[in-house]
Amino acid sequence: MRHIISTIVENKPGVLAHIAGLFAGRGFNIDSLAVGETEDPARSRMTVVVRGDDSVLEQVRKQLGKIIDVIKVTDFSDVEFVERDLALVKVAVKPERRREIFELCEVFRGKVVDIGAKQITIEISGPEKKVEAFIELLKPYGIREVVRTGRIAIARGD
Amino acid sequence: MRERDGAHILMEVLKSEGVEVVFGIPGGVVLPILDAFYDPGMPRFLLTRHEQGAGHAADGYARATGKVGVCLATSGPGATNLVTALATANFDSIPIVAITGQVKTFLIGNDAFQEADITGITRPITKHSYLVKDVTKLGECLRAAFHIARTGRPGPVLVDIPADVASAKTDVEIPDSVDLPGYKPVIKGNRRQIKRAAEAINAAERPLLYVGGGVIISGASELLRQLAFKTHIPVTTTLMALGSFPEDHPLALKMLGMHGTAYANYAVQESDLLIAVGARFDDRITGDVKRFAPHAKVIHIDIDPSSISKNIRVDIPVVGDASDILEGLLELCEPREHEEWLAKIAAWKAKHPLAYKPDGLKPQYVIEQICEISQGKAVICTEVGQNQMWSAQWYTHRYPRHFISSGGLGTMGYGFPAAIGAQVGRPDALVVDIAGDGSIQMNIQELATAVYNKLPVKICILNNGHLGMVRQWQELFYKRRYSGSTLNGNPDFVRLAEAYGARGARITKAEDVRPALAKAFADPSVWVLDFVVEPEENVFPMVPAGEAIDRMIGGMA
Structure with a gap:
């Protein structure tokens, strides 16, 4: 199943590499990725579309949450969007x-x-x-x- | 605030974080930092002979003391030599702050001499890293590095400091604390989940505590003991948790998993409630996950939410610090006796003890004698392979932070430099490195560090002339085709020790083991004891990789 994961991250060099590396290193497949500044220029939003069953997605969410520069992780499967x-x-x-x-x-x-x-x-x-x-x-x-x-x-x- | 350079900001942070010693090797771009160490009243800079040795020493120091270990390396090869040490610490959740030098900021990305993108290289194997390009941010980043390293699930944090940042001046104050919006580890366990866990424990007939390194990191060994004694729940530990529960107690089942005791593995398979505390269901523990603990409900207590339901389905997760959660459980769990269950376990213990044939000079015997002569109070460091598994099995572990071993990454060459770090942190303790003849040669250059700094580590080499665990797998699974596992050309370890200014002895007979250990342990020198053991002794019991953990093979057990 495809999930849209939306993350708020610190707008710093290396954060995108960190997240991309995490997906590669743990064997998660990214369908698409979009990055842009938010209303707060110190923060960016990364929207990742990722494919996998519930247990894979749970790991994706938790592993993203562990990255110090990731401030918030939302899986849009649970909300209207x-x-x-x-x-x-x-x-x-x-x-x-x-x-x-x-x-x-x-x-x-x-x-x-x-x-x-x-x-x-x-x-x-x-x-x-x-x-x-x-x-x-x-x-x-x-x-x-x-x-x-x-x-x-x-x-x-x- | 007076002006000072980046190197002195580093010194200020080290001092205010209580750092006594930094293990490392200098190089061009860290010269401003080394110069600052030369001032009076600065932390001690302890020169190792290889950066890997510095990294493992910081790690061993951290494991033995519970404090943050600090290591330093120059840019490029110095920094890349730290990689294995950082990966080791990351896997075992050990707090380290690694300071690396970097080329000047304007040269970064230019393929300058001794340049390496060390934050990029180490990103997957550190908890966090900083490349500090602005001296006014240095104090803040260093403060954050210590905070991140020691809190939550601890781990290594790397701070990369370009040469011009180390020498640039600023009067910016160093903040006392940091606010990291993306880093809020959960410490207190959810009360409702703790209540659910307590209810399950109170209702269980065949409960089992499966304890991991998190209990030692959290300092929860005493609470674990109290909970086990109150509820009469038997305790099995992972390699990382050896010493968190006294193995001479009847409730102790020693280690579980691939080279665990038969009775621990049987208990897992028959239990109706598995209470995992600070453990992560590693494949060396579970074997075939589908056939792991088939009758058990699982409670999983862990500070890292990503550990939960990663390898195995969990019924009652409780995220938080083991101390906080065990305290809650201790209050809510009722006293129980579990007579039937404990009788069953006692019968397994009687029927399937750890065993070996005492003919010739056996490695297991050497470890038993190390335990007896040190009265089980030594800080034991190990290398990786057979020496490590025998140390886990045949030493009676009783005290937390007394068993130091590379668990997750399985780093050969870890034990000796880690022992050096442990000895620095615990100067009065007897520190023993139990090694193989293969592993010891991976960081043997640190003999110079130990001898020069009067760190009287006792190295006990179980010398079987092989990369023993590899040879064992080849014997069992590759028709005894010993490809690449015979250590021809080993040096004379006794003369090697003497060349470094240490003392050495070779022991070839069982009756000489005790006198040799007694002499070395009582002597203030660094010792290398070369035990020439049976070359084809195996570690048993053994669960073949991917099997169910009650399908053990081998030996007398």
Whole structure:
């Protein structure tokens, strides 16, 4: 099962290496990882998507908690949350078929961020399934490049 | 606050943390620090002959005294030579602060002479590490290092100090304490969990205390004793916990696991309640986890939440310090007799004692005599392998912090430098290193350290001409094909001892063992006793790796 683990860490050099090393050293697989500053610049949030059964996840959580620079560990399996993936997709498309892409973008609330003579680049964000469905629909046109961020997630507010 | 340099900030912190001695070896980038040691009133700098020796000495000092051990090495190779010592301490939860020199801050990452990314290299084998690039942060980081090393589940902390930080000046005050938002170890056990554990203990018919090194670290041996005596629950210990419970008491089952006693392993397999205290269900204890303690409910008391349910499913976890939790249990547990259960155990003890054939000069006999002549009061350090297992089995361990051995990592070459550290910490104690002829050669250069500093460690080599435990496995599982395990070309250990200025003796007959030990133990010199023992003696009983722990093989047991 996939879990989204969200950690608040000290914003210091070496912390990312420590966490990545912990996953590698203990044989945990990372599906995705996103890192960014929080509202407090002294702290960063790392959002890790990790696969494993409950006992593996329990170890992941506990081992993360043991790292001195990790301040808080939350497993979003236990709470209501909103998650987002962001992707930039470069598609080969002839000018006469651009309209089709625009229509798809409208339905998926994608955003065209660059248009070239032969290629068009779209920004799409949303839950993972939506992003994947969108990429799937673009495949027949010929995808040249996909760049995806790691998952980010936030607990729903009160 | 007056201005002083980084090296003197280090001295201030060492002094205020009560550090008496720092084991280490100097080098280019730590010269400012070594210079500060030269001032009057500074902690003692004890020069070893290899940084690994310094690291293990700090570790042995910590295990023998309960204080934080401190070691120092220069950048690059000095620092990487500490790696094995840090991994050893980390595995066995031993508080160490390791100070390493680093190249000047502007050279970091430039592949400068003697540069190594030591915080990167040691990250998985330390509890925490700091690379201090700013002298104004040095005091704070050092204070935090000591705090992290000694609290919670203790462990080694490395502080990497670039040369220019050691010589840079500041008037910043050193804080008395530190606040680490990500580090709040749980000390007090949850009262509801303690109550649940007590209820299970009160209801059990065949309970067993399975005790690990956490009890010694926590200083909970006396509480453990009181709980066992009140409830008449038998006690088996891991290698790390030897001495936490007196083995001459009828409730003691000695060590369990791969080379544990048959009766301890049988008791685990038949118990209906296993009370693990400061132990972590290591594979050398459990054998096949699926067939481990099949009838038992499990209570697991540990300060490290990540130890709980890692290897084995736990019914009642209690996270916290062993002393606090045992105190709670002592209050809530009712007096019991457990006559039937103890009678069953007594029958196993009578039927399956530890045993060996007393022909020739046997290593087990040597250890029994070490125990008798020292009246069981020696601080025993061991190397790793057969010497270690025989020391665990044949010495009657009665006092905490009197058995010092690399448990988790199993580091050959650990025992002698650790004995040096133990002797520094306990100058009046008889400190004995029980070694093999293989292990002793892994840090034998420290003979110079012991002799020069008048640290009268007694090295007892059980010399069987082999890497004995490897040879034993090859005999049992590889059709006696002794590949790479015969120690041809060993030196004459007696003459080697004498060359270093120590005293030496070779013992080849059983009747000479006692007089040789008595002489060496009464003498203020460093001694190397070379016991030429039966070359193919095995450690029994033995549970083959991955078997259930009641499927022991071998020997007379």
